[in-house]
Amino acid sequence: MNAQTVHRELASIVGERHCVADAALLEPYLEEPRGRYRGRSRLLVAPKDAGETARVLSSCNARGVGVVPVGGRTGLCGGTHSKANEILLSLHRQRRVRELGAGSLTAEAGCVLATLQERADEAGCLFPLSLGSEGSCQLGGVLATNAGGIHVLRYGMARQMVLGLEVALPDGRVLSDLKPLAKDNTGYDVKQLFIGSEGTLGVITAATLRLYPRPKAWITALLGVATADQAVSLFRTAQSALGEELNAFELISRGAARLCEEHLEDVPIPGGIDAPWLLCVELAGAGEESLLAERFTEFLESARERGELLDAVCAVSEAQRDAIWRLRHGVPEAMRRSGPALRHDLAVPPERIAEFLDSAREVCRERLPGAEALPFGHVGDGNLHYSVPCPRDIDPDRFSEQGRLLSAELRELAWSMDGSFSAEHGVGVLLKDELERLGDPVKLQVMRALKRVLDPSGIMNPGKVLSS
């Protein structure tokens, strides 16, 4: 199909102003955060609402034109990578909060995550999804990747926060299921299919999100422990001692924390804690801060008596709290600045974290002598961001060749331990071969069958998640 005809037809739906073909304006949409892929699309289309989105899809469906949905473009698996004959579909004009109720918020897919957190806060509530990319990522992208972040242990992944969804389908229909209901057992929970589908089944245009009570008191602390096993054991003790109020329990290896000191401006390790493993721990409660602090102090004292805790610093001001979270959120950026590295978003059951780390160290030693991994992640859900920087004095070609094999072995290792090779970042282009290699064949058959039903012409985000 002639590109000009496609442009003309889509412009007749969204208006010429909202069809971008200028190379300079398209440029940012062709890049992705880790610079692995460079898109080639020559047209970006920005519909104003669900109806226009559905008409764009229907037109592309009739002509067999591939559609790549784009949100904030912070995804880490090449999910917004485009080919020259595909169009980019941006939701940036759809950023209205349609309704803000006592326990829910209905927002359009182009809203930036941080804006939704602010709107919930203004209404005296909490929208707890929190990621390092929250200033740029958009609701549509967050739901399409079923994002996780630092509060999964208390509130779950993005999908647990969704009450309703609106989706434009490739055939031009709009699935509208935006009821703010926690209970609705009327057949299959179809909305959940689209959450985590990375734009391969339809375009999410709006969602009704669950809001939570805003905590009145916070405690944020940085702890130092000697081993990963102790980190997990401390987590389990914290869970039973502090219950629901445990909000975050994040792990950073000493090496990863030191990268922040070296490569970021003004991100020292709070309290100068020098321990093999650091834990960013946060409690949030509805009661008085002094009561929360009392319980946390008791927990710390008993951990110290049991010999599980090397050091601890509790934030006593907003600035100190920020400093602890700057360290945790700064790790990915510090890694990026420090040079080439192999990155993995793995998960194992929390009780097997230490076992995984021991075996992974052996795999690294054999495959890439001199390589030292710098893991960090989320203890509560066993999600480890396992980065292996390029060792000094290694030839880049050898790093790339051995690195490919090492990455495959690490993913296999996690998989063999009842884990995952992609805990929260998704599959995109990056991991679709791994899904084919390691995924359950029956699950893959079901996924393909669903794809055929919803997107028989294969226009939705072609080449992502499933190989065609």
Ligand SMILES: Cc1cc2nc3c(=O)[nH]c(=O)nc-3n(C[C@H](O)[C@H](O)[C@H](O)COP(=O)(O)OP(=O)(O)OC[C@H]3O[C@@H](n4cnc5c(N)ncnc54)[C@H](O)[C@@H]3O)c2cc1C
């Ligand atoms: C610094 C940094 C920190 C991060 N931290 C975390 C973290 O803690 N936890 C985590 O889970 N992720 C994290 N990420 C990854 C990323 O931010 C998330 O995956 C985020 O949810 C992507 O949102 P986005 O709007 O940028 O989506 P994009 O990157 O634009 O798109 C991601 C995927 O969703 C599809 N898509 C986008 N919009 C729609 C839509 N409306 N309908 C259907 N499909 C759509 C795209 O086609 C693509 O496949 C981080 C990334 C960075 C750069």
